[in-house]
Structures are given as C-alpha cells and as structure tokens.
Amino acid sequence: MFTVRVEGLGHSYRGRRALESVDTALPVGVTALLGPNGAGKSTLLGVLSGMLTPQRGRVELNGLDPVRDRRRYRESLGFLPQRFTAPGHLSVAEFVTVSAWWRRVPRAERKEAVRWALEATGLGERARSRVGQLSGGMVRRVGIAQALVNAPPVLLLDEPTVGLDPRQRNALRGVITELGRERTVLLSTHLTEDVAAVADRVVVLDEGRVSTESTLADLTGKADPTASDLDEVYERLLGVGQPA
Amino acid sequence: MSVLWISLRRSGAVWAALPVLVFTWAVARDRPGLWNGDWSMASGHVSASVLWPVALVAAVAAWDTSRMRRLGAETVERSHPRSGMAYLLLAGLPALVLALLCSAVLLGTVALSMRGGGQPLWTYLAVAATVFVAGVAVGVAGGYVLPRYLAAPAVGIGLWLVLAYGSISDNKYVRALVVRDIQCCDVSREPLLVTLVGQWLWLVAVVLGCAAVLCWRRPRLAVRVGLLGLVVLLGSGKFFTEGHFQLTTMRQPAEGVCRHSPGGARVCMWPAHSADLDRWIRVVDDYRSRFPELDPADSYVEKGLDWSGGSARISAVEPGTSDTKLLEQLAVQTVSRPPECARSSPAEATASGQHQTVSYRRYPGMGARALLRAWILHRLHPEVTVDRLDPPPDRVREVERLLEAPAAPRREWVRRAVPAVNDCTTPMPELPA
Numbered sequence: 001m002f003t004v005r006v007e008g009l010g011h012s013y014r015g016r017r018a019l020e021s022v023d024t025a026l027p028v029g030v031t032a033l034l035g036p037n038g039a040g041k042s043t044l045l046g047v048l049s050g051m052l053t054p055q056r057g058r059v060e061l062n063g064l065d066p067v068r069d070r071r072r073y074r075e076s077l078g079f080l081p082q083r084f085t086a087p088g089h090l091s092v093a094e095f096v097t098v099s100a101w102w103r104r105v106p107r108a109e110r111k112e113a114v115r116w117a118l119e120a121t122g123l124g125e126r127a128r129s130r131v132g133q134l135s136g137g138m139v140r141r142v143g144i145a146q147a148l149v150n151a152p153p154v155l156l157l158d159e160p161t162v163g164l165d166p167r168q169r170n171a172l173r174g175v176i177t178e179l180g181r182e183r184t185v186l187l188s189t190h191l192t193e194d195v196a197a198v199a200d201r202v203v204v205l206d207e208g209r210v211s212t213e214s215t216l217a218d219l220t221g222k223a224d225p226t227a228s229d230l231d232e233v234y235e236r237l238l239g240v241g242q243p244a
Numbered sequence: 245m246s247v248l249w250i251s252l253r254r255s256g257a258v259w260a261a262l263p264v265l266v267f268t269w270a271v272a273r274d275r276p277g278l279w280n281g282d283w284s285m286a287s288g289h290v291s292a293s294v295l296w297p298v299a300l301v302a303a304v305a306a307w308d309t310s311r312m313r314r315l316g317a318e319t320v321e322r323s324h325p326r327s328g329m330a331y332l333l334l335a336g337l338p339a340l341v342l343a344l345l346c347s348a349v350l351l352g353t354v355a356l357s358m359r360g361g362g363q364p365l366w367t368y369l370a371v372a373a374t375v376f377v378a379g380v381a382v383g384v385a386g387g388y389v390l391p392r393y394l395a396a397p398a399v400g401i402g403l404w405l406v407l408a409y410g411s412i413s414d415n416k417y418v419r420a421l422v423v424r425d426i427q428c429c430d431v432s433r434e435p436l437l438v439t440l441v442g443q444w445l446w447l448v449a450v451v452l453g454c455a456a457v458l459c460w461r462r463p464r465l466a467v468r469v470g471l472l473g474l475v476v477l478l479g480s481g482k483f484f485t486e487g488h489f490q491l492t493t494m495r496q497p498a499e500g501v502c503r504h505s506p507g508g509a510r511v512c513m514w515p516a517h518s519a520d521l522d523r524w525i526r527v528v529d530d531y532r533s534r535f536p537e538l539d540p541a542d543s544y545v546e547k548g549l550d551w552s553g554g555s556a557r558i559s560a561v562e563p564g565t566s567d568t569k570l571l572e573q574l575a576v577q578t579v580s581r582p583p584e585c586a587r588s589s590p591a592e593a594t595a596s597g598q599h600q601t602v603s604y605r606r607y608p609g610m611g612a613r614a615l616l617r618a619w620i621l622h623r624l625h626p627e628v629t630v631d632r633l634d635p636p637p638d639r640v641r642e643v644e645r646l647l648e649a650p651a652a653p654r655r656e657w658v659r660r661a662v663p664a665v666n667d668c669t670t671p672m673p674e675l676p677a
Contacts, residue, residue, distance in 0.1 A: 051322035074325035081323075087312055094250045101247040102324040102331060111245075 003028065003062050003153055003184040004048065010056035010208075011043050018043040020208035021057065026154075030180035032195040032216075033188040035205035036238060041188045042082070044205065045158050048186065049079040061154055075104055078147030082158040082188075084140065088132020092123055092142055095131055099146035117149040121175055137168030144175060155185045161194055173197045192230040204237060212237055247334065255338030256307045260300070261345065268297045268346045274357035274563065281560035282360035282516030287368040290350050294372050295407050297346040298379040303400030305339035305383025310395035313388060322461065329458050336384040343376035360560065362516040367435045368491075371443050378447040379403060385454035420484045421446050439491050442483030449477035500549040505529045512545040517560035524558050527570045534571070535620070537658040538578045568624060575620045578662065579613040585668040586610075608671040609664025611639070615675075616661055618643040619654075642675060649676035 004026040011019040019040045035041050046052040047059055050066050050073060059066050064073040086095050096117055100110045118124050121141040126134065131142060140160055147155055160176065161169045176198045179185055189195060195202060195216070202219055204212040212219070220229045252258070272293045280286040312335045322328075351369065386399035410422030420442065452473030460466045502512035503521060507529035513521050524544065532540040543555040556577055561570065582604040618633045635643045646654060653676035660673040 049323040071325045074323060077323075079323045089254055089311065090250070094245065094254065097245055098247055098250060102326045104325050107246075 004186070005060040006044075006048075006057070007060075008057035009044070009047060009054060009059060011040075011047060011052060012055060013043075017208055019047075022205070022208070022210055024203055024210050024213055026184050026186055026203075027201075028180075028182065028184050029200040030176060030185040030187055030198050031201040031203055032199035033186055033203050033205065034190070034192075034195065034234065038207075039205040040208045041205055042158065045079075045156050045186070045188055048154075049077065049081075049156050050074050071104075075150060076152055077154040077156060078103075078150065078152040079156045080140075080143040080147045080158060080160055082162070084143035086131045086139065086142055086146075088130060090131055091128050092131060092134070092145075093118065093127040095142060096145050096149055100149045103150035103152075105150050113149050113151065116151070117145040120148060120179070121145040122171065135168070137164045137172065140164060140168075140172060141175070144172075144179075148179065153183050155179060155183055156188075157185060158188045159190070160187065161189065161191060169194075170197075192227040192234065196225055196227045196230055204234075206238060248337065251334050252338050252341065255304075256311070257304050257338035257342045260304045261342055264297060264300045264304070264342060265345060265349050267300065268293075268349045269353050271296050272350045272353040279562055280354050280358045280360075281562075282514070283358065283362035283364045284516060285360075285560075286354045286358060287365035290354055291368055291372040291375075293350055294346075294375050295404065297343075297350070298375050298407065299400045299404035301339050301343045301346060301376060302379040302383035302386070302403050303396040304342060305336045305380045306387035306390070306399040307396040308338060309335040309384045309387025310390065310392050311387075313392075327459075328461070329455065332384050332388060332458050335387070336380050339380045339383060340377065343380055344373075347373045347376060359563065360516040360519065365435050367437065367440050371440055371447075374444060374447045378450040381451040381454040385457040388458055416489050417481065417484065420489050421480075434493055436487050436490050436493055438483055439487030439489065442480040442487060445476050445480035445483060449473045449480060452476060494548060500545070507532050508542070509540075510543045510545075511558070512543075512549045513558070513560070514546055514549065517546065520561045523561060523567070524570070527567055527574065528558075530567070531571050531574045535575050535623075537655055537662065538575060538620075539662050540574075544574075572621070572624055575624070576617060579616045579620070579665055582607065582610065582613075583666050583668060607668040609661070609667070610672075612661040612672040613665050614639045615643055615646055616658065616665060619646060619658060622647055645675050653677075 006022050006024045009019055009022040010017065018038075022040070022044060033041050033044065043052065047054050047066070048061075050070070053067060061073055061076050064076060066073045090098070093114060096114045097110060100113050100117075105113045115124075118127055121144050123138070123141055123145055126138060129138075131139065134142065140163075144155075144157070144160065147157070157176065161172055164172060173194060176185060176187065180198065180200065187194065187199060199216055201215050202212065203210055216225055216230075217223055219225075219233055222229055272290070274280060280289060309332055312331070324331075350372070351364075382403060383396075383399050386402075387395045390398055407422055410418050413419050413422070420439070450473075452469055456466045456470035456473060459469065499515065500512040501515050501518040501521060502510055503525060504510055505525040505528050509525075509528045509532060511521060511525050511528055513524070528544050541554060541556040544558045545555045546559055547557060556574060558574070586604045586607045588603050588605040614636050618630070618635050618639075621633050622628065622630075630640065630644050630647065633643065646657065649657070657673055657676050664670040664672050
C-alpha cells in the first residue's frame, strides 16, 4: 500500500531542469532520499510539500492532488524544512498550538494533539520553555512536533539531524523510527548514519531522475547494514565518495 | 490556550499598550489650540488626533508581523493548509485591539473635556476608526516585506510623514486622501456623506493593496486583489469629485442664537456655544464703550452666522481666556486683516473655510495698521513697553511718537486712521507732533 505516488514529475527553474522525470511510490515506513548536490532532492520535497507547483507529471497523496485538493492534500502531510526557525518569543507549547491551528486541527482536539506531538518528540517537559532558549536539537524536535501535530499520514523531513550533536542525533533518530511505524516518512539526508539507523527504503536521485529505489537490505545485501556498508553502495551507484 | 490568546499575550502590543494609550490621551486632551467647544468641532479634533496613535499602532503591527515572519515563507504560507494571510491577520490582531482601545481613549478624552453641546458626527468618527484599521494593514504588510528590525520604525515613521505632510499638500486629491485632513467643523452642519464614502473607499483600497502585498506568493490572487484595490481607489476619486472635496455641509445661519446687549449690539452664536453668549455680550459692551475711536460694529457673530462686512467676528471661548483677552481679540480684529479691496488673489476656500490662499497688495493706509495695533495693545496693557508691543522694526519710532503724543491729538489720529486701514483710497494720516 503506497500513500505517496509520483509519476513523470518534472520541474525547472528558469529553464534549468531540477527534476527530469521522477517516478516513485512511498509506502508506510521511513524512506531515505539520497543524492548528490543538485540531484533534485529539495525540489522533490518542495513539490511534495506543496511549496512548489508541479510543472510536469503527477503527485498524489492518498489520491489527493496538491493543486486540485490543495487544502486536504496539505492537511494530510507534515513538513520539516531544512532551515526551520520558530519565533523565539513563543513557548514550545504555544508554538505547537499555533501550528495545530495552521494545520486545521479542530479546536476541540487541539489541546490533546499538542500534548501528543510534544510527548512523541520528547518535548513534554519543555512545553513551557521559550523556543528562543532551546538548543539546536530541541528546536529540530519542535520542528518535528509542528509537522506532526495534525497526525498526518505523511511526514517530509528535510535534513532533520543537521547541526545536532551525536546524542541529540541519536535521540531524534529514535523519534523518527517510532513515527515511521505508522506513517510514511520521507527523510532527505546526506548522512548515511541516519539512513542506516532509521530507513527501511532508499530512493537515490541523480540528475533529476530516480536512479535507485530499493529496500535497505536489498541494496546492501545485509539484513542490518551499517553506515559504511551504505557508503560503499553509494560510491558504487554514483561514483562518489559521500552522498551530498 | 487559544490561538487568539497566544497572539494577544505574546504581542508587542502588550508592552506598547500603556505608552501608546497615554500618548493617545495626551494628543487628544484639551489644550490650547485644540479644545472641544462642541461635538462638531471635537469630531474634527478626534480625526486630527489619529496622526500619532495610528503611526504607533502600525509600528506595533509591523513589529509583531516581522517577528512571526521568521517561519512564514516556507512553512506557513506554502505548506500549511491554512492561508498564510490568515496567519498574518492573526499577527495583526493585537495591534487592531490596541487600535480600538486608542479610538476609545480618543473619544473618551474628548467626551470628558467637552464644553459645549451638539451631537458627535459619527460618520467622521467612523472614518477615524477606519484609519486605524488601514494603519494596522499597512503595518502587517510592512512587517511582512521589510527586514526584521527595520519594519517597525520604517512603517511608523513613514506613515507619520505621509499623514502629516499629505494633509498640507497643495494637491486637493492628496489632501482628500489623507484622512487626517478632516476639518474642524466649527461652521459645518453635518458630514457630506459622498466625500466620506470616498475616504472610506480610499481606506479600503489601502487595505486591499496591503492584502495584495501579503499574498504575492500567489501571483494570480495578488494581481486580482491589487486590481480590485485600484478600482476602489479610482472609485474613491470619483466620490471626492462628486462631493467637490468638501467634507461637510454648511450650517444654516438661521440656526444661530442671537441677543441684544444692554448697549444695543447684536450678538449671535451657534447653539452649541450659546453658553458663552452672556460673556460675549458683556465684553462687546465693554469694547464699544472703551474703544469708540475704532468705530465698533453693531453686530457680533460667529463664523458662518450671517457673516457680512458689517459684522465683527466672535467665536466660542477657549478655556482659560480672560475677558481682557477677548476684548483684545475684538479690538485687534479692526486691523488684523487688510480690507477686501486690497485683495490681489481670489480666495480658495473649502466648505468650512479652512483652506484659504489669499494675498493682498499694498494700499495707501496700510502703514497705519501696525500703529493702530500697537495703540490698542498699549491701551489695554499700559504697563507694557513699546518693544513688547512687537511693532515692525521700521515702525518703532512712529509707534513711540504716537504713544507719547497728548491724548486728544492721539485720539483724533486714531479716528482718522481707522477708515484709512479699511479702504484702499484714504492715506495714512500724519502722526501728531
């Protein structure tokens, strides 16, 4: 059962093609999106999140079109952008409450939704803290909490562990793994450690096309691959040392 | 914890409220030159007093919006199901509440200091309230497009400059568009609705323009909203033209309250100012008995009431004005303005006569005006020295000569000088030896 389908998706910026023709389908679980710089990862996330309008091809989320069904499509997803910032003068709970309003969580359910999102991201004890006083890792968690607050079936996370220390990164990976048990999570990252730790599947983008799409086990030939296993495979696939 | 509550609680408006409201009270309170003789005048004062509060409230809206905009571009507008516009309006809500409080403080301050009667001109007051709404819209749009820490000061100062200097523009369209330019309505009867509709439409056009700026990421919508704003703006111009840029209709002279003084002078005032009638009757009789040389008029009327060349002008009494000052006003009036025959350009006046561009040419008796004025002031304040009478530098010697002259020739000189300053043919009489 796939929740997200992408068919023949193409997108250009002033004549420069960022996505040639992307075809993929994302099932429930964590899918890692890998690729070198300029491969089109951010553009794909931009289109999937509704930030960019598809120029060619189709995007579907549980049968919903991002343009025709704009509101319901957006209600069905949560998005953590790469450069996530939140107003520092709000408390964590206040910001997530406002996010719940943005995401059209019914007023009667909002309080419980906020409590659940904060618990799911381990922010329950920091609910009253001002966002401006939080560490980078905590702010990323706030970003995930705001993406999660409407309990969307699809989560799009762009570089969620960037800039975090190893302890924060591990904690966040745990959160993502947990979220991936019930929903579709698309994780764009250049850290193979993240992929090895949380992903079930990998989609590799190269020059605007999907070059590889596979489960982690099939790709590496190992049931429980490590980051170095992934690095090797990645090098073989794209002829580069590290995914970017 | 509702979203509205969060928005209000965390707004800069919470910190700005006290100083802004105190400031609003300060600009609206009774003070020299801006006092509330009746509701008709005060309605104009309320509108004129929005200049500072509107700029401050707009700055608060810009501050709040620019602070919230940090996550606006990507996550709010473009991936959330709710419109980014809704959120920006939410960011502007606290400033809007502050604006309503400012309007209430303005109105309350004026109501508490009201001396005369009459009814508030609600349509005027509604325009003043709408200015706040438009100010908040400008603040939200400014906070959305301008750099974070520049937004609030730029919006506040910019709006203040537009309101302050637009109202003294030579262009009648600009003057009509700047809502601060609502005249004090001492002779107006009621607002001219067609012009006020033009002002409301103009404010709606401002709000639509701001909305177009706010939704620029959806270009089609932005263009549609912007075009609608343009149509509304052009519509407002049509209404201004239809109303001949006049904001009020004139009161009918027959509405005045007139009485005769014991000395036989007729004194007329508007009903809203009639509490001052007894005082003026006393002062008029005093004037007529103390300054017979000035050929006092037999009729004393307020502006707009049976105004003719033969009547002297009186007005509602500003709080704290002494009888001597009123007497001085009446006497100096004799020489305060050159006669009609010396006018060299036609008057351009609005309904209530607020905007007059008049110039005068030289005439033979012109030099006597400064001397007569000095004589009047010296008569009322004999203790004051010549230099304190403030004559023109080239007339000081003549003033000294006049005041040092014996009483009889001096009075004779004054008697002959009065017609000289009031017609364009009689030359200034020779000063007494």
